[in-house]
Amino acid sequence: MRDLLQQLQRRAERRLPALTRYRRPERLPIELHRRRIYIVPTGFGLGFSVLLLVMLVGALNYSNNAGLLLTCLLGAASAASMLVTFRSLDGLRLGHLRAGHAVAGQPLELTLAFDSRRPRNAVRVDLGDSTVAFALDGHASALVKLALRTERRGWQPLPRLRVWSTWPLGLFRAWSWLHPEQSVLVWPRAEAAGPPPQARADDARQLRLHRGDELAALRDYRAGDPQRHVAWKASARHENLLVKDFEQPQSHPHWQLDWRQLGGLDDEARIARLARWLNEAQAQRRHYSLWLPGNEIPGGSGPLHYARCMNALAQLP
Amino acid sequence: MTPRRPRPPSERPIDTRAFDLLSLTMALVLGLHSPHLPWWLTVALALMLGWRWWQRRQRVGRVPRWLKLPLLALLTAAVIVQYGNIFGRAPGTALAVGLLILKLLETEVARDVRVGISFACFALMAALLFDQGLVATVVVALGLLPALATLRALEPGQLPAPSLPRALLPALALTAAALPLALLAFLLVPRLSSPLWGAPARDQARTGLSDSMTPGNFTELLTDDHPAMRVSFDGAPPAPDQRYFRAYVMWHFDGRSWRRPDPRYAPPRPPAPLEVASSAQYRISLQPTRRRVLPMLDVPLQAPAQAALQADREVMADRPVNDPLSYVGRSALRYRLQPELDERSRRLGLSLPAGFNPRTHALAAQWRQRYGSDDAAIVQAALALFHDGGFRYTLAPAPLGRDSVDDFLFGTHEGFCEHYSSAFTVLMRAAGIPARVVTGYQGGYWNKLGDYLLVRYSDAHAWSEVWLAGRGWVRVDPTGAVRPERVSLGAAAAAGDQLAWYRHDWLQGLRNRWDIVNRWWDQGVIGFDALRQRGLLTPFGIRDADTATLGVLLAISGVLFVAIGLAWALLRRQPRDPLRGALRELERKLSRHGVARRPAEGPQHFLSRAARALPGQRDELTALMRSYLELRYAHDEPPTEPLRAFQHAVRDFRIVAVVK
Known part of the structure; x- marks a missing residue:
């Protein structure tokens, strides 16, 4: 039944583009306006209108004019709430969105920045099965974090998002579709276990001093330096904090991760293995470089380097 | 342990604010219904409500089922015991209010709240079935x-x-905005000319006058200060001593009570002939009485429609x-009623x-002997006696025995209009003058202020009519002989200080204005x-608008309101650009000193030119230009704090004339 409905919907979207104009991908920013906001009564709204009808017939039957007035007031307030519902979406703007990093199969964090010129309450965004509610105070934009389900590595187009609201009374539900024309990059999943990378013969040359026990020099404090490395006595004589720089022979050799080394495997297995190596290298704070067909990334370390390598892996054909 | 799935939002417990508002709504409903619920039920339900509110503040969770079911059974039993x-x-209302409070016990998620609020709205309307006065309606x-606020x-x-x-x-704003539409719907929703199912007995109607009279049974009525009817006259109102409103005429006396002839046995007769010297026309709005009698100014010339x-x-x-009834009457003020008996x-x-x-008979015989055939003299003698x-005159007279008139005339000597009219009529009859009691x-x-006469139940009165040859039935008010103020000022004034505090003058004035x-x-x-x-539509040329016309009108005006509402909903204010506004202000200040911005001049060029032209303010203007350029071009939207600083700087900017 549900499949049939979705099939019907897809066909309708293909045949009647005008009907679904606002469901196709479009560029940010997207501002909601009356042509793309739909509104229907909720189940509670339908029940409530039945109640109003009962009250109306009762008041008329007993020719109780005070009751009739009350019923009319309640009915009119419900009708007015429909406009408020509409207004809670009208003029809402999705300014930009930011995607986090995620490995295929794990949820990817999307951050949507909504803004509006007036305060809004109880706006909700649906992505898949999850719903997030948020409010806007009319000044700052609201950052809404959503979890996007991922399956495969590579570029994944953003799905259609539904923005909806039943504010203020829950009698009506207004909704609109947001389909940002944007894709997110999903990193490949690493294999669970496998051999370590083969160290090259020339790795020995790469040995260099780093972070040892011997005091090499004093340098300026940088954010993130451990507190116990601060040279307090020396710092007292200077304007800036000084930090003791230690060196030691690097125990981990430089890794040269190479696509060509993994000759016996198919492409996806190679990618999975390289991803695992990258993870290990990152965890062990190694210095590493990556060679991929058509893309050679020189040696480096740190999260940016890691992201660069993973992005390159993810984008392999 | 298996991981518990997070509950969907619709099944998450509601927060304290929503529950507080819901409890407030329920308390209001209970309060509005308390006047007609048995007091013990009100107290029990109030206690239950308070307990549940307190309990949920301590711990979120439903009340256990073993407690709920017996409470439900208890409530049903209590209602059956009380009402049968x-x-x-x-x-039905008692049960509904009880169920509503019980619903609160199991209210934990949004769905329960919605059901409870819908039910509460219905219960609010049910309160109006008991009292549809202005105050009750406004309170309802x-x-x-709170009901709408709960939903929010x-x-x-x-x-x-x-x-x-x-x-x-x-919620108040929403209701206020909805008021015009509500009033329009109220005016135009077609009314039923006859109920779809049995209309309920209206026991909110006060009984008012009874069609029999036993001296002493008016007491309750005479202390009831509620309006009975309101009369507006075409032209000047009649003098106070002519403001008699005739309801029942009673002929039969059994020694204690006066009664009307039983309409089942009395053959219908044409109205007694009436010769009119002067008349008055008026409109009466009568409060519901559940009786058929329509009080009319004494003596009515014709009956209103449907009477x-x-x-x-x-x-x-x-x-x-x-239901409240409004009718037009015409009555004779000076008349001869039934000249031939x-x-x-x-x-x-x-x-x-x-x-x-x-003893009454003896006194009457004695008068007859003394005055011979002069009936008018006997009437005067009786009035003189009173x-x-x-x-x-008192509203709390001593009780009377078997010979009630004898006891009154020769014993207690105290009473109010019923006693006087009864005794007077008996005296007249004993003397051979046809007489009857009118209430x-x-x-x-x-x-x-309102130009109308307000008649309260406490203005109920009984007087007599005697038939005199050549003059017909003549109204005689023996109470007036005892207490003339009763006729000129009303029962309240006549009763003096026997009345409750709320009937004193200063309050009475307020009450009359409120009326x-x-x-x-x-x-x-x-x-x-x-x-x-x-x-309703007569002024617009539609005479006798039927249901279809009203429906069409309702639809048209509903569409009109929807259009107004949509205009509001679709209204988009152009975003104001505060930075631009501030620059404009600066331009105005500068142009007053001869530095006007040219049409095609950018802000940087203009402000540099201004700085050169006004060397006294060069530094200030340069700073302003810098901050303007930064606010305008360094960000998408100007940040708030620097923007405000810029606005202040523009406001404080003064050009001091430089003496060269």
Whole structure:
């Protein structure tokens, strides 16, 4: 039944583009306006209108004019709430969105920045099965974090998002579709276990001093330096904090991760293995470089380097 | 342990604010219904509500089932014990209010709250079945506010909630905005000309006058200060001593009580002939009485529509008056009623039960002997007796024995209108003058602001009519002989300080002013029936608008309101650019000193030019230019704080004339 409905919907979207104009991908920013906001009564709204009808017939039957007035007031307030519902979406703007990093199969964090010129309450965004509610105070934009389900590595187009609201009374539900024309990059999943990378013969040359026990020099404090490395006595004589720089022979050799080394495997297995190596290298704070067909990334370390390598892996054909 | 799935939002427990608002709504409903619930039920339900509120503050969770089911059974049993069944308006309402409070016990998620609020709205309307006065209606309408606020509080993802009283404000705004549409719908929703199912008995109607009279049974009525009817006259109102409103005429006396002839046995007769010297026309709005009698100014000339004039010029409506009724009457002020008395009426007008009141008979015989055939002299003698015989007007007279008239005339000497009219009529009959008792209302308060006469139940009165040859039935008010103020000022004044505190003058004045509002409400809102609705469009040339016309009108005006609402909903204010506004202000200041911005001049060029032209302000202007350029071009939107600083700087910017 549900499949049939979705099939019907897809066909309708293909045949009647005008009907679904606002469901196709479009560029940010997207501002909601009356042509793309739909509104229907909720189940509670339908029940409530039945109640109003009962009250109306009762008041008329007993020719109780005070009751009739009350019923009319309640009915009119419900009708007015429909406009408020509409207004809670009208003029809402999705300014930009930011995607986090995620490995295929794990949820990817999307951050949507909504803004509006007036305060809004109880706006909700649906992505898949999850719903997030948020409010806007009319000044700052609201950052809404959503979890996007991922399956495969590579570029994944953003799905259609539904923005909806039943504010203020829950009698009506207004909704609109947001389909940002944007894709997110999903990193490949690493294999669970496998051999370590083969160290090259020339790795020995790469040995260099780093972070040892011997005091090499004093340098300026940088954010993130451990507190116990601060040279307090020396710092007292200077304007800036000084930090003791230690060196030691690097125990981990430089890794040269190479696509060509993994000759016996198919492409996806190679990618999975390289991803695992990258993870290990990152965890062990190694210095590493990556060679991929058509893309050679020189040696480096740190999260940016890691992201660069993973992005390159993810984008392999 | 298996991981528990997070509950979907619809099944998450509601927050404290929503529950507080829901409890407030329920408390209001209970309070509105408390006047007609048995007191012990009100107290029990209030305790239950309070306990549940406290309990949920301690711990979120439903009340266990073993507690809920017995409570439900107990409630049903209590209602059956009190009322005998669970159907009908009073038991039904008691049950509904009880169920509503019980619903609170199991309310934990949004769905429960929605059901509870819908039910509460219905219960609010049910309160109006008992009292549809102005105050009750306004209070019930205010009860919608916490209900709507509760629904609002259910929505997730809101801005930080304001305090509880301020949480009601948006609901008030919504209701206020809805008021015009509600009034329009109220005017145009087609009324039913006859109910779809049995209309309920209206016991909110006060009984008013009874069609029999036993001296002493008016006491309750005479202390009831509620309005009975309101009379507006075409032209000047009649003098206070002519403000008698005739309801019942009573012929039969059994020694204690006066009765009307039983309409089942009395053959219908044409109204007694009436010769009119002067008349008055007026409109009466009568409060519901559940009786058929329509009080008319003494003596009515004709009956209003859907009513009939009886033989003794009483007016009876075709149906009991269950709703406020408004009718037009015409009455004779100076008249001769039934100049020729037929034999049957004469016999009826002289009959007295045998073996009662011997001393009264003796006194009447003595007068007859003294005055011969001069009936008018006997009437005067009787009035003189009441006036000079040591009689006292009181609302709490001593009880009377078997010979009630003898006891009153020769014993207690105290009573009010019923005693005087009864005794007087018996005296007249004993003396051979046909006489009868008439009950109705006398006096009333003339409301100068509203230009109408307000008659309260406490203005109920009884007087006598005697038949004199050549003059017909003549109204004689023996109470007036004892206490002339009763006739000129009303029962309240006559009773002096025997009245409750709330009937003192200064409060009475307030109450009379307040009555104008009530009258407007009763006539304009409560009395707006199918008939009035049909006449609604007469000023617009539609005579007798039928249901279809009203429906079309309702649809058209509904569309109109929707259009207005949509215009509001679609209204998009152009975003104001505060930075641009500030620059404009600066331009105005500079142009006053001869530095006007040219049409095609950018802000940087213009401000540099201004700095050169006004060397005294060079530094200031350069700083302003820098900050403008940064605000405008360094960000998408100018950040708030620097923007404000810029606005202040522009405001404080002064050009000091440089002396060269």
